Amino acid sequence: DKTKETKEKEELPPELQQYKGVWVFIEQVQNEVAPVSWELLGEGKKIANDLDIELSGIVLGFDAHDIAHEAISYGAEKVYLIDDPVVKNYRTRPYTEALVKLVNKYKPEIILLGATTLGRDLAGAVATELETGLTADCTILEVDHATRHLQQTRPAFGGNIMATILCKKHRPQMATVRPRVMEMPKQDRSKSGEVIEEEVHFDENNIKTEVLKIIEETKKAIYLDKADIIVAGGRGVGDKEGFELIKELADVLGGTVGASRAAVDAGWIPVEHQVGQTGTTVRPKLYIAAGISGAIQHLVGMERSDTIVAINNDSDASIFDVATYGIKGDLFEVLPPLIEEFKKE
Numbered sequence: 001d002k003t004k005e006t007k008e009k010e011e012l013p014p015e016l017q018q019y020k021g022v023w024v025f026i027e028q029v030q031n032e033v034a035p036v037s038w039e040l041l042g043e044g045k046k047i048a049n050d051l052d053i054e055l056s057g058i059v060l061g062f063d064a065h066d067i068a069h070e071a072i073s074y075g076a077e078k079v080y081l082i083d084d085p086v087v088k089n090y091r092t093r094p095y096t097e098a099l100v101k102l103v104n105k106y107k108p109e110i111i112l113l114g115a116t117t118l119g120r121d122l123a124g125a126v127a128t129e130l131e132t133g134l135t136a137d138c139t140i141l142e143v144d145h146a147t148r149h150l151q152q153t154r155p156a157f158g159g160n161i162m163a164t165i166l167c168k169k170h171r172p173q174m175a176t177v178r179p180r181v182m183e184m185p186k187q188d189r190s191k192s193g194e195v196i197e198e199e200v201h202f203d204e205n206n207i208k209t210e211v212l213k214i215i216e217e218t219k220k221a222i223y224l225d226k227a228d229i230i231v232a233g234g235r236g237v238g239d240k241e242g243f244e245l246i247k248e249l250a251d252v253l254g255g256t257v258g259a260s261r262a263a264v265d266a267g268w269i270p271v272e273h274q275v276g277q278t279g280t281t282v283r284p285k286l287y288i289a290a291g292i293s294g295a296i297q298h299l300v301g302m303e304r305s306d307t308i309v310a311i312n313n314d315s316d317a318s319i320f321d322v323a324t325y326g327i328k329g330d331l332f333e334v335l336p337p338l339i340e341e342f343k344k345e
């Protein structure tokens with residue numbers, strides 16, 4: 001309704017109406033970019049086009065010019081780069097200071113960051129300094145054309161409802177977005193854009209943390225969010241030994257093992273394998289779910305997979321609602337012949 005729309009538009013004080021542009025924070029750790037940053041450039045492009053504003057990337061690092069140019073190849077029209085040894089490694093203080101300075105100078109309307117450990121820490125600190133709102137862990141972003149509000153949707157109340165949150169009276173509007181939820185855009189190295197180098201004069205005396213040493217992870221990390229093939233087991237797998245069958249199929253397919261929370265809680269498989277709301281969000285090419293019922297908290301973490309194959313002995317199981325292919329049957333009868341067949345390939 002028009003009166004409501006006009007009223008809502010008026011709610012934004014005139015000084016905040018000058019905020020324009022979508023910014024995506026390009027997260028790097030040791031000059032390796034977190035893929036969620038590229039996913040956000042893809043999503044940011046849609047929002048920027050919708051609102052007819054510019055899409056920019058923000059790169060903080062050292063020796064990071066290549067990253068800035070890569071951001072252009074993923075769709076950024078401009079990249080603001082702070083290339084300084086002080087921001088080589090992530091530390092909350094200098095990163096916050098730098099980002100806040102850039103925001104105060106250029107006044108972006110929207111800032112998106114990945115809901116990673118780093119992104120969550122930085123977003124909270126920046127939003128606090130800017131005294132603006134922040135929605136964490138979004139899974140859907142949409143634009144309301146009339147009011148220019150970003151509709152930030154995220155699971156709430158244990159995943160039982162989806163809450164849409166608006167930042168009505170402050171700018172910029174800030175959101176962190178879960179990795180692998182948004183589609184990865186195609187890279188195009190022929191794209192052109194502008195890299196704008198910014199300088200911030202940091203005072204190391206005011207920075208209370210120092211990176212002394214970077215210790216590489218020794219145990220083989222489980223990169224569920226990067227896997228193209230996931231074979232996941234749930235309570236239906238029965239016990240720890242049952243998971244050997246899941247592992248065997250994953251091995252034969254060159255995939256990674258996933259699990260429902262029920263299987264993790266039962267102690268059959270470590271928590272790093274958990275897929276879902278409180279686990280990892282995945283988007284593989286193939287997701288095989290064996291003995292998983294399809295509770296909403298599991299589905300939010302895997303329903304965007306390209307192809308879903310569900311194996312369950314209960315034809316009413318909710319997992320069949322999101323499955324591309326459903327096999328009704330006992331997983332202990334279905335999986336062994338599948339493993340044998342794939343071994344032949």
Ligand code: FAD
Nearest residue numbers: 234235236260261262276277278279291292293298313331
């Ligand atoms: P069940 O729901 O018990 O399903 C087992 C399925 O196996 C059944 O459908 C059954 O028909 C089938 N089955 C049994 N035997 C066989 C057989 N021999 N062959 C074939 N099929 C068989 N869950 C997650 O997975 N990830 C999360 O991140 C997560 N976060 C949560 C957060 C909160 C706040 C809450 C409240 C819950 C969360 N849960 C999460 C738990 C979720 O609600 C479910 O309890 C859980 O996903 C159920 O796991 P499941 O499907 O393995 O078990």
